[in-house]
Amino acid sequence: MTETVLRVILGDQLSTRLEVVAGADKARDVFLIAEVMAEATYVRHHVKKIAFLFSAMRHFAEALRAAGYAVRYVTLEDPENTQSLDGEILRAVETLQPARVVVTEPGEWRLREGFEALRLALGAPLEILPDTRFLCDHATFDAWAEGRRELRMEFFYREMRRRHDILIEPDGKPTGGRWNFDAENRKPPKAGLTSPPRISFRKDAITLEVLELVRRRFPDGYGRLEPFHFAVTRRQALRELDHFIANILPGFGDYQDAMVAGEPYLRHSLLAAYINAGLLYPLEVCRRAEAAYRAGQAPLNAAEGFIRQILGWREFVRGIYWRFMPDYATRNALDAHEPLPWFYWSGETRMACVREALAHTYDHAYSHHIQRLMITGNFALLAGLDPAEVHEWYLAVYADAYEWVELPNTLGMALHADGGLVASKPYAASGAYIRRMSNFCGGCAYDATVAVGEGACPFNALYWDFVARHRERFGGNARMPYVYANWDKMGEARQTALRDQAQAHLVAMREGRL
Numbered sequence: 107m108t109e110t111v112l113r114v115i116l117g118d119q120l121s122t123r124l125e126v127v128a129g130a131d132k133a134r135d136v137f138l139i140a141e142v143m144a145e146a147t148y149v150r151h152h153v154k155k156i157a158f159l160f161s162a163m164r165h166f167a168e169a170l171r172a173a174g175y176a177v178r179y180v181t182l183e184d185p186e187n188t189q190s191l192d193g194e195i196l197r198a199v200e201t202l203q204p205a206r207v208v209v210t211e212p213g214e215w216r217l218r219e220g221f222e223a224l225r226l227a228l229g230a231p232l233e234i235l236p237d238t239r240f241l242c243d244h245a246t247f248d249a250w251a252e253g254r255r256e257l258r259m260e261f262f263y264r265e266m267r268r269r270h271d272i273l274i275e276p277d278g279k280p281t282g283g284r285w286n287f288d289a290e291n292r293k294p295p296k297a298g299l300t301s302p303p304r305i306s307f308r309k310d311a312i313t314l315e316v317l318e319l320v321r322r323r324f325p326d327g328y329g330r331l332e333p334f335h336f337a338v339t340r341r342q343a344l345r346e347l348d349h350f351i352a353n354i355l356p357g358f359g360d361y362q363d364a365m366v367a368g369e370p371y372l373r374h375s376l377l378a379a380y381i382n383a384g385l386l387y388p389l390e391v392c393r394r395a396e397a398a399y400r401a402g403q404a405p406l407n408a409a410e411g412f413i414r415q416i417l418g419w420r421e422f423v424r425g426i427y428w429r430f431m432p433d434y435a436t437r438n439a440l441d442a443h444e445p446l447p448w449f450y451w452s453g454e455t456r457m458a459c460v461r462e463a464l465a466h467t468y469d470h471a472y473s474h475h476i477q478r479l480m481i482t483g484n485f486a487l488l489a490g491l492d493p494a495e496v497h498e499w500y501l502a503v504y505a506d507a508y509e510w511v512e513l514p515n516t517l518g519m520a521l522h523a524d525g526g527l528v529a530s531k532p533y534a535a536s537g538a539y540i541r542r543m544s545n546f547c548g549g550c551a552y553d554a555t556v557a558v559g560e561g562a563c564p565f566n567a568l569y570w571d572f573v574a575r576h577r578e579r580f581g582g583n584a585r586m587p588y589v590y591a592n593w594d595k596m597g598e599a600r601q602t603a604l605r606d607q608a609q610a611h612l613v614a615m616r617e618g619r620l
């Protein structure tokens with residue numbers, strides 16, 4: 107046994123401010139970072155996500171070495187690689203005989219359980235440190251949640267604003283007199299709305315080597331590997347943040363919910379992949395947005411809307427995940443069992459909106475929130491797709507996807523499969539919503555203004571079928587009375603025609619004709 111502390115850093119923990127790094131002793135300790143097949147294949151990850159993480163991990167290891175630390179970096183093709191995180195920790199313990207092993211709490215339940223089990227097999231004590239990048243720890247979330255009849259993001263968010271003193275005036279009131287400016291953030295796209303230019307980064311030797319590795323080792327992986335524009339170091343991610351704050355944040359609010367063909371990014375930040383992997387800290391991102399507002403460089407509806415996503419939604423869904431796992435992953439409150447149609451992977455569908463969202467996903471490992479929620483998520487909700495299969499798809503295809511954030515967004519927000527824990531009403535919408543908020547319908551084989559018959563937009567009949575089949579659950583929902591009033595006004599003949607049309611769409615979906 108030596109005095110060495112083995113300090114394990116997972117692929118999405120690339121932050122020097124974490125105690126596992128900040129508490130290290132250069133003369134004594136060794137970092138372990140490992141590329142392993144188990145993590146690269148537990149879902150069919152987008153190849154850009156694998157390349158982004160491997161390149162960022164290698165750059166992070168280089169930076170630690172340059173700062174004088176000892177790093178045991180295991181590459182995917184190292185012949186000794188056991189290809190699992192447990193295996194690599196065990197192998198390092200055997201070789202280095204450390205006095206103890208330290209790791210930051212992982213972001214997924216399966217790994218935290220795995221590490222608890224590993225304790226027994228390790229010949230050294232294992233310490234699991236809290237992940238201090240988050241702004242609300244487990245105990246604080248649980249204390250907030252305890253005894254509440256409903257857990258609503260909006261109230262959680264207000265407490266987070268107060269606790270972290272973000273957009274709060276000296277008298278304790280919210281800046282601008284309101285907590286939430288969302289009503290100003292729902293503008294449909296104006297003609298000619300495009301994405302402002304984005305910065306991209308020159309690929310260095312490390313990234314080029316990783317791209318070659320991923321091309322060779324994941325030939326059947328999902329998604330387009332190149333062009334590859336991701337930031338792979340903190341310095342690059344900070345440049346991406348600077349660019350967003352200066353050039354894009356001012357328009358973030360107005361067009362947050364808009365969707366435009368051929369424009370995957372619009373005014374979104376693209377920062378989730380970097381925040382989630384540790385290259386940026388959520389608090390610094392929020393403070394930058396607040397500072398831009400206070401300096402008169404961004405309107406309040408933009409800064410507040412952006413901060414709410416990070417300080418509110420991001421922390422809230424993480425709290426829900428850890429409070430309700432592992433049961434949460436198995437929830438299926440709407441009893442949905444339809445298998446995921448193949449077009450989610452192939453992109454081959456006649457529905458232009460779905461095709462567009464899937465093309466962004468395949469090409470960029472990205473699709474902005476409203477496309478995730480109101481196109482691919484909404485379709486899955488209306489068609490009654492199996493939540494577990496939909497969850498696996500979302501976990502695979504986005505560069506920012508980790509279960510702690512993806513699962514509550516998919517099961518809770520998009521599919522209402524958690525019975526209303528995350529969202530008080532289902533995010534169900536017909537073709538009219540998509541037609542208003544996008545320009546997709548112009549290029550579609552279907553007609554958003556038609557619900558039954560030739561060319562009927564699938565979102566219409568599927569929407570009404572969803573409303574009708576879940577009347578028992580949603581009929582009394584205080585936010586949905588007008589929906590059921592409209593359904594009742596239609597009369598039986600129209601109702602039957604809509605429900606038959608919905609069944610026809612489902613048959614077409616199963617037969618690959620939708």
Ligand code: FAD
Nearest residue numbers: 374375376377378415416419420475478479506507512515
């Ligand atoms: P922006 O629109 O610029 O938002 C700013 C930041 O706010 C994001 O970078 C992110 O950190 C945070 N944020 C925004 N919305 C959410 C939200 N609902 N939950 C948590 N954080 C949020 N986000 C992920 O990070 N990983 C996922 O795997 C993921 N899966 C999703 C699955 C579904 C079905 C849905 C509806 C949403 C999902 N989201 C996920 C939330 C959100 O869509 C993404 O965070 C966002 O699209 C990332 O793009 P952006 O960085 O340009 O975000």
Ligand code: DLZ
Nearest residue numbers: 116117118140141142145146213214508
């Ligand atoms: C996503 C991912 C991938 C693709 N590869 C690795 C890897 O080789 N080594 C590693 O330490 N982490 C990887 N990750 C991130 C982990 O899956 C992530 O830490 C868990 O999902 C918990 O959030």
Ligand code: SF4
Nearest residue numbers: 457459547550554563
């Ligand atoms: Fe989507 Fe319907 Fe519009 Fe086609 S018509 S793009 S399916 S909403």
